[in-house]
Amino acid sequence: MKVALVHDYLSEFGGAERVLLALSEIWPEAPIYTAFYNKSSSAYGRFKDKDIRPSWAQKIPGFASGKFHSPLRFITPWIWNSFDFSEYDLVVSSASWYITKGFKQKGDAVEICYCHTPPRWLYGYPTSVELQKYWPVRVYSAVVGHFLRLYDYQAAQRVDHFIANSKNVADRIRKFYRRKSIVVYPPIEKLNYPDVPKEDFYLIIGRLVGGKGFELAIEAVNQLGLNLKIAGKPAGWKQEQKRLENLAGDNVEFLGYVPDQKLAELYVKARGFFVLATDEDFGMTPVEAMMAGTPVIAYRGGGYLESVVEGKTGVFFNEPTVESLIGAIKQFEKTKFFSQECQQWAEKFSKERFKKEITSFVAEKMAE
Numbered sequence: 001m002k003v004a005l006v007h008d009y010l011s012e013f014g015g016a017e018r019v020l021l022a023l024s025e026i027w028p029e030a031p032i033y034t035a036f037y038n039k040s041s042s043a044y045g046r047f048k049d050k051d052i053r054p055s056w057a058q059k060i061p062g063f064a065s066g067k068f069h070s071p072l073r074f075i076t077p078w079i080w081n082s083f084d085f086s087e088y089d090l091v092v093s094s095a096s097w098y099i100t101k102g103f104k105q106k107g108d109a110v111e112i113c114y115c116h117t118p119p120r121w122l123y124g125y126p127t128s129v130e131l132q133k134y135w136p137v138r139v140y141s142a143v144v145g146h147f148l149r150l151y152d153y154q155a156a157q158r159v160d161h162f163i164a165n166s167k168n169v170a171d172r173i174r175k176f177y178r179r180k181s182i183v184v185y186p187p188i189e190k191l192n193y194p195d196v197p198k199e200d201f202y203l204i205i206g207r208l209v210g211g212k213g214f215e216l217a218i219e220a221v222n223q224l225g226l227n228l229k230i231a232g233k234p235a236g237w238k239q240e241q242k243r244l245e246n247l248a249g250d251n252v253e254f255l256g257y258v259p260d261q262k263l264a265e266l267y268v269k270a271r272g273f274f275v276l277a278t279d280e281d282f283g284m285t286p287v288e289a290m291m292a293g294t295p296v297i298a299y300r301g302g303g304y305l306e307s308v309v310e311g312k313t314g315v316f317f318n319e320p321t322v323e324s325l326i327g328a329i330k331q332f333e334k335t336k337f338f339s340q341e342c343q344q345w346a347e348k349f350s351k352e353r354f355k356k357e358i359t360s361f362v363a364e365k366m367a368e
Contacts, residue, residue: 001366003030004088004109006080008098010037010044010052011066014207015186015284016116017043019165019354020094022187023114024050026355027092035079035098036064055079069098074144077151085109090366097121099148102155110365113159114184114358117169117281118176122149125279153177161365163358166282166303182361185306187354188287188346191264201227201253203270203294205263205285208234208241213276213299213320218247220325227251228274231258231266267292272332275304278320283307286314290346293339297328307349311335313342 005027007020024032024047031051036058037044044052057063057079063072076099085091086107093111095101097119103111120126122145153176156162162181164170173181202221206212214230221228233256234241245254258266267273273289275298282303286296290307296314298304308314315335317328 001090002088003027003090003092004033004085005030006033006083006091006093006095006100006103008094008096008100009035009066009069010047011041011069012207013042013046015282016094016096017046018189018284019114019116019186021046022351022354023092023094023358026359030092033083033085035069035076035100036066038064038066041066055082073098074148076148077155080155081105085111090362092362099152099155102158104158110160111158112161112163112362112365113156114163114165115169115173115181116165118156118172119148119152121145122152123172123176126277161361163361166306168303168306169281184354184357184361185349186282186284187351188284188291188349189351190291191260191267191288193264193268193292196265196268198271199269200271201229201269202272202274202297203229203231203266203289204274204276205231205258205266207232208244213274213278214240214244215247216276216320216322216325217274218244218252219322220329221251222247222249223322223326224329225251226329227253229253229255229266229270231255231263233257264292267294270294272297272314272329275299275308276320276325277302280304287346287349290314290342293342295332295335295337295342297325297332309345313337313345 005023031053033053036054037052062068081104084105085103088109091109091111093100093113095113096116101113156177162173162179163184164173164181165186167183170181170183173179204217267289273294273296275283275286278299278301280302286307289296290313296308298308298314298316300316300318310316315328315332317324
């Protein structure tokens, strides 16, 4: 069976790229088609030994740096329709905001879309870099967004089978595309967690962009006099990092980019782990924390409702306010959590489970 993998682009190594990595382990000989790749990026470093096949957009000056794919988003239909997949039996796409699905040139190939979410910016969900405050961007987005929503819907109808990364995203697929999907949770890889004792700090991880709740966490720990470590580097412009640093006191430490082994140590040492986005598609970091035996404080919404068990692996707060988060922290500190229970629950989201469910689904559909 000839298989092609398709991914938005290779610019940074995040949750979607971890899914792509697992897919490429299932089909190690499959080429990876992508809009573009940035050779200096962490994502390219993980896939450089693979057969990466970028689109013609790779040759646009500056495009591969990742600076122009967003303002030039209107070219996405031409990017994906330029690929010819007719020589393949199976095309598996890893799709998020770049409308990576519904390929026109695929002959008899079966197309399966692993959907991280329908593009958030097209359907009114918060995005990591909120540029809508600038009126020229609002006008541009309104015009381009209208036509790309039509294209996105049409592309979704050309997909043979959808896989959603959570029930939350399955609901969006049904709402916006009128399509059914099955849920296969993302692969959470167990890190090499060291045997070290807990320390007196809370942890939050993610790119320093808007919509992730960093400000809430900083204001809450400032009021409570708690220690907080923030792991992650800024994406896009760096105004968000500067703004957060101005809010932070001496009790807040910005760690920047943290490699996996250091990250594993932080997960184990942390008293608790914050996940504060108000509508996360699924969210892989809370499961990584639970795999390390660390309980979670999460916003009651989005994919966190599927990954966190209240009172067993964490607590929820109900409103995206400092007061609500402070209440959850106080409840968290009064609750007895057991590392083993967190770890046992997190095992339900393992990479091995992901591979098994994906291969089983593909085998079933290819046999039809």
